[in-house]
Amino acid sequence: MKKGIVLVANLKSQWYSENLIYSIRKSGCELPIRLIHFGGEKINSQYILKEAEFLTVEDFSEEARNFIHNLRSVLTECPMGFLYRFLAFFSDWDEFIYTDNDIVALMNWERLFEFSEDYDLVHADTEYTTCGIHNYILPEKVKEIFGSESLNSAITAGHILVKKSQKMIDDMNAAVDWFKQNPEIPKKHDQSLLHIASLIGDWKMLNLCKAPFNWLSSWSGDYINTLDLIHAIQGGYKQNTESYQFWYSQLSEEAQKTIDKQSSSFALDVPISHLHYSGRGRLGSESIDDLMYSSQTDKERMMSLYKVQSSDLFYITYIRNQSKRVKRRLKRILNL
Numbered sequence: 276m277k278k279g280i281v282l283v284a285n286l287k288s289q290w291y292s293e294n295l296i297y298s299i300r301k302s303g304c305e306l307p308i309r310l311i312h313f314g315g316e317k318i319n320s321q322y323i324l325k326e327a328e329f330l331t332v333e334d335f336s337e338e339a340r341n342f343i344h345n346l347r348s349v350l351t352e353c354p355m356g357f358l359y360r361f362l363a364f365f366s367d368w369d370e371f372i373y374t375d376n377d378i379v380a381l382m383n384w385e386r387l388f389e390f391s392e393d394y395d396l397v398h399a400d401t402e403y404t405t406c407g408i409h410n411y412i413l414p415e416k417v418k419e420i421f422g423s424e425s426l427n428s429a430i431t432a433g434h435i436l437v438k439k440s441q442k443m444i445d446d447m448n449a450a451v452d453w454f455k456q457n458p459e460i461p462k463k464h465d466q467s468l469l470h471i472a473s474l475i476g477d478w479k480m481l482n483l484c485k486a487p488f489n490w491l492s493s494w495s496g497d498y499i500n501t502l503d504l505i506h507a508i509q510g511g512y513k514q515n516t517e518s519y520q521f522w523y524s525q526l527s528e529e530a531q532k533t534i535d536k537q538s539s540s541f542a543l544d545v546p547i548s549h550l551h552y553s554g555r556g557r558l559g560s561e562s563i564d565d566l567m568y569s570s571q572t573d574k575e576r577m578m579s580l581y582k583v584q585s586s587d588l589f590y591i592t593y594i595r596n597q598s599k600r601v602k603r604r605l606k607r608i609l610n611l
Contacts, residue, residue, distance in 0.1 A: 278370040278388060279307040281363040282327075283356060286316035289323065291376035296326050297570035298380040306385060309366070313356035322570075332359060339365035342444065349454035352463040352606070360432075360465070361447070364439050375433035377552035379566040381508075387436050387548060390481055395438055396473065399483040399548045400431035401492040402466075404522035410467035416460045421474045428473060428480060432466040433551055434493065446476030483548070486537030491547040492516055496554075498562035510545045554596065560584070 280299065284292040296308060308327040310318070318329070332340060342365070343358050350358065360373045370391055372384055390397050407414030407426040417425055437443070450472035454461055461467040473480060483490040491507055497516040498504040515523070523531065550563045564583060568576040586592045 276369040277367060279309060279368050280304075280372045280374060280384065281309050281311065281360065281366075282374050282376060283311045283313050283359045284318060284323075284376055285313040285356070286318055288313065288376050289318045289320050291567075292318065292323055293320055294567060294570045295374065295376055295378055295380070296323060298566070299384065300326065301569075302380045302383045304380065304383045304385055306372075309363075311359045311362055313359065314354075315356075330362075332362065335362050335365050342448070345448060345451055346465070346468065349451050349458075350463050350465055350468060353465050357465055363437070364444055366439075368439070370436065370438050372436045373432075373434070374549070375551065375553075377567075378434060379550045379563060379569070381547050381549055384548065387483075390483065391436055391438050393479065394481045395440070395443060395478040396430070396480045397436040397483065398430055398434065398480070399490050399493055400434065400551070401484050401494065401497070401516065401519060402429040402431040403427045403482065403485075404516070404518040405429070406522060406525070409462070410464075410470055411461050413460045416457070417471075417474075420457075425474055428470070428482075430466065430470055430473065430480070431493075431551070432469050433553065434549055435469075442476060443472070443478070446472040446478070449475050483546070486534070489537075489545070491545050492519075493547060493549050493551050495550050495552050495561050495563035500560055501562050501565055504550070504562040508545055508547055 282292060282295065292310065299306075299308070310323060310327040310329055312318075312329070312331045318324070323329075332343070339362050343355070343361060346358050346361065347353075347355055363371045363373055370388060372387065387397060387399075402409070403426065407417060407429065410429060411417055414426060447468065450468050453471055453475065454463070454468065461471065472478075484492060497518070498507065523534065526534065550566060552561070552563050552567060564580060565576075568579045571579060586595075
């Protein structure tokens with residue numbers, strides 16, 4: 276079977292991509308990589324062009340481009356460039372890993388394909404513990420329509436292994452129609468649509484962060500600092516995140532006992548496939564900070580860390596993030 280890794284980038288996100296590809300190759304992964312142009316100025320990194328095949332939307336079929344435009348008709352909060360990840364469903368690969376750029380590979384991702392035989396989609400994240408708040412304006416409505424357990428199959432769209440099929444494409448088109456029929460329920464971005472498509476199509480999905488595998492959370496914000504991350508990977512202590520604790524507290528007593536039984540023993544060398552930056556969560560050093568600049572020289576790395584910490588210290592990062600939230604909220608209100 277043909278398989279590989281897909282990412283989407285442009286000149287603005289080039290440094291992210293360089294570090295991502297560096298971490299993939301440093302892990303020993305030799306899978307082919309395809310980089311789809313996000314839009315705007317094109318990358319010019321010789322390292323990326325050496326390691327990855329550069330593609331644009333024009334390299335895909337008319338059917339693929341029409342599919343992206345259909346997604347865009349409802350995903351109004353998602354830049355067109357982000358949607359180009361779905362072009363991979365129209366490639367000549369049978370299986371692929373899509374990955375966001377703000378990710379660092381912590382293992383050889385070829386290992387993930389060992390789990391894909393019986394599944395449409397494999398992922399390793401704890402999005403299910405957020406109870407749908409990032410995907411839906413009215414998450415309880417999703418449970419009413421698709422069942423009480425529907426939010427527990429949530430996906431972080433930033434890192435997924437897909438065994439592509441025409442059925443999955445059809446299900447995503449059906450999800451577009453569902454968005455049009457239920458505009459008040461979902462947030463208008465690709466992650467929520469992917470989840471709705473999985474519910475409509477009853478996809479076979481495996482989340483390696485759930486029992487019996489119990490891989491570690493791949494979100495950087497779930498670790499206090501780099502030491503916390505290292506301790507978690509080594510095992511030997513219970514690493515429950517705030518989101519997990521909240522999710523666990525909502526379960527019935529019987530469900531809690533089942534979870535406790537499945538996760539009763541500690542494992543050493545606990546697997547973690549990757550670390551996802553996905554926005555700075557607080558003032559101070561993030562567990563991923565050192566890793567995000569692994570491909571740089573010592574001098575470049577120190578300067579990058581200085582800029583990041585200065586932005587945090589003077590609340591530039593906080594103000595920037597709040598500004599983005601306000602803009603998104605205003606846009607949502609104006610579209611109502």
